[in-house]
Amino acid sequence: MPIPRRTLRLSLLAVAAALALMVAGCGGDGDDEESGGATGAAESEEEITLTVGLFGTFGFEEAGLYDEYERLHPNITIEETSIEFEQDYYQALQTHLAGGAGLSDIQGIEVARIAEVTQTQPDKWVDLNEFGAEELADNFFPWKWEAGRTADGATIGLGTDTGPQAICYRTDLFQQAGLPTDRDELSALWEDWDDFIESGKQYMANAPKGSAFIDSASGLYNAIIGQSETQYYDEEGNPIYDTNPVVKDAWDIAVEAIQAGLTAKLEQFDQAWNQAFANGAFATISCPAWMIGYIKGQAGDAGAGKWDVASIPGDGGNWGGSYLSIPAASEHKEEAYALIEWLTAPEQQITMWTDAQHFPSSSIAAADGAVAAATDEYFSNAPIGEIFKESADDLPIATLGPKDGVVKDTISNGLNRVDQQGADPDEAWEQTLEEIASAIE
Amino acid sequence: MTVAPATVRRKLERRRVGERRAGTLTYVALILTTILAILPLYWTVVAASRSNADIAKTPPPFTPGENLFSNIRQALDQVDMVKALFNSLVVSGSIALGTVFFCTLAGFAFAKLRFRGSTVLLVIILATMMVPAQLGVVPLFILIAELGWVNQLQAVILPTLVSAFGVVFMRQYLINALPTEIIEAAVVDGASTFRIFRSIVLPAAKPAMAVLGMLTFLMAWNDFFWPIIALSSQNPTVQVALNSLGQGYVPDRSVILAGTLVGTVPVLVVFALLGKQIVGGIMEGAVKG
């Protein structure tokens, strides 16, 4: 059927209308999307655009570090691409690595994946020692530095942040349920996880309507397992997730919390979980340092002053933390190295803590007075510097394994089954072990 | 022949399907269906024009709010939507044109020409229709990387041109639409295959080519699995761009939906205007195909 001319004109009008819709919204066009790279500028140096591929919220952009670096190096433009879920990010990264293309100049690697990268594919990444990374060794906590190196001594990643742990809680909800709200009191009360669970039961006895004690079982589990030196692999690199009593113990405590009705039955990093911050659906959440910024972002202004931070039961522990690496396929290795060296330098790590609440992986930064003195108004002026530093000092040096990420995710999923779907804990445990075996062997 | 009395005739007319005027019930059912079809789209507009906090309320909002343009602006800030729309246009257009071209050629050959191996080749093509799409992604990506096409539009265009469905569609259409006698007559008269193709086949195939082109364009526009791997946010199509929307501490769903709207509106508008032709094309293709 031939298209009548009138309709053709009308449809062109429609496309124009759609474009107009966009232009109307285009009022304030962001200007941090310039793709530089064009030669022929008036600078003496070549104009280079460095691409940075990250996941979740590293916070460099928000803390203004990119702008500062671009000011210091006018010929450099930084473009960041961030993917929300680390699983999606990592899988895209691996696909691109397989083809050797589509990679950014700098790629972030999470601590649960770093062992895999250093052990199985060092050839795909730049050995940062070529650019003098060895000199930086003393900047970092030894365990953080070591985990970024291969068995042969090549350095693959420079550490960004770590995740020393604490417990973040809602003072107003605690008050309503009749629990103490003073953080020192709570820190003393919560000597170990049994005490924590007890508090939980007390809370639930008088809980405000619609709120649970803790957000999720998997959050609790990750906090506990993060306190252990041995997790899913032993020193020789053999998987021990099924025989390591620490793993089963952490699982059992999480299950106990589920069965006592303490959890809000949420899946972490899910949409519903995001929304729950603002709705008071839970009173506590296990708080690695990077969760602080997360809480602020999700709970918004309405939550200011309602939160506080207490020490974690047990000994410190670590959850999360990342590295910055350069793929071998990058075309601007030298400039990329300069950038990551700067981003992970002690001064910038201090800024990342004071401005964005990402705790340093640099021992020098962590020892700095500014770090320890940090308090947070949002969290009722809690001395977060002290709390997290104390936790960081206690950090066990965990043995990492290549499939840590997969094991961790599968166990979290197993706990979700018990929590959200009411599965039988023992069956769920057996099934989880089977799934892990299927996934990593 | 006796003419049936008027009352009987009217009764017969009432019973005949296809000529009967629709009753109230029919209209009600159709209107209900239309509402159900449009409701999610309407809700997208509502959510895109509200703030993230609004959407999370109970009960959820029903009417559009005021944030539409600011959300769109945010979406455009986060992602280069203009470039994405342009890329999608180029990609989908090329795929549509290319697919129609190649599949008409091949479809004609399978439909009317006799040559050795035609059955085998056709079976191979049919079989690939049943292969899961995710299957070839890794080797395809490695191939694309070898060719140096990562992040380029041709990485998305060329692999998608091989449409088994297109070949089968054109073949089926041409079998019915091209009487063999006419072709044979032309051959007897000494016309080369090319002449036949140009003067006989192409004019006859036009309606099917239009339908195939429209369907392919639509499918290419909405394709997301392969483009997300082959392209990045530096050179995205609409679906790739939408994938990187809403990042940051708070995934702002109203912004994500605003971006989704911008990505879908062109298609919907074209639909609304050319709807009659598109519908007609699909139906015509259905009859002949």
Add this chain to the structure above:
Amino acid sequence: MRLKAQMATPDQAGSLVAGARGPRERSAWRMRLTKLDTKLSPYAYVSPFFLLFIAFGLFPLAYTAWVSLHSVSLQNVDEMTWVGLDNYSRLIHDDAFWNALLNTLTIGLISTVPQLMMALGLAHLLHYKLRGSTFFRVSMLMPYATSVAAATIVFAMLFGRDFGLINWFLGVFGVENIDWESGRWSSQIAISVIVTWRWTGYNALIYLAAMQAIPKDLYEAAEVDGASRWQQLRHVTIPGIKPTIVFTVIISTIGATQLFGEPLLFGGAGGYRGGADHQYQTLGLLLYEQGWFNFQLGRAAATAWTMFLIIMVAVAVNAFLAARGRSAFTIGRRRRHA
């Protein structure tokens, strides 16, 4: 009827190739050329498609078949360890596979059968003389124009446990919040709703077109026999569009077996798992999880080829039933008109 006007008549076709040589030479030379043309040109017409096909269609397929016989991880694609059919036997013994197969089957049924029936009903309604028929047809086709990603995101929000529109609506009738994503049936129904929403209109139009091709005298004959509208639908309309129904069933089956985008995006963060208990993990998702999250490419390839076999079987069964049905129908008709 339109076609005839556009096609060249035999005379015109012949006159297009007027030559200027002498009669005897002309015919001999032309005969050789024509022979060559007839023999070789089909390949010329087919080759553009096939060249692309070999590069971007067959090569990945062959590679994947090869990979399925090895143990390969995505991190190191070049290191392939031969394992023969081990991946396939592991698959057969894997609970996850049978779970995914069952899910694919159930979601496939829930999303195809009601959808095609509704499409049939809609086509029947549209077949009447309607005012605003174009409006109805176009608006029913709109869902088809939206992308899988956009549609699934919106529906995932609509089906949200705490803040979704659907739970709110059900709450008006006193129904408690359903956790759509967690349950087996609830999640599969939700996903089927998404698929149904996208495809019903499209299939309805295809049926409508086929219905309009049914000759009117069949209906007249039925009326004379005293058939009601319902009986006309059953005995004239449906048999009359049987080939079209078969076609849509086959296409829907292939699509349902490969179902991937909707369950993946429905699940959000852990979507590739198909829910905490894999309650809506289809074969397509299982393949995706194995290859891209566990990075076990060899096993994913084995899953993919197994899916291919399953689809072939399903299509063959469909075609067989259709052929048998058709012959039964013809026999029936012959007997009636005897």
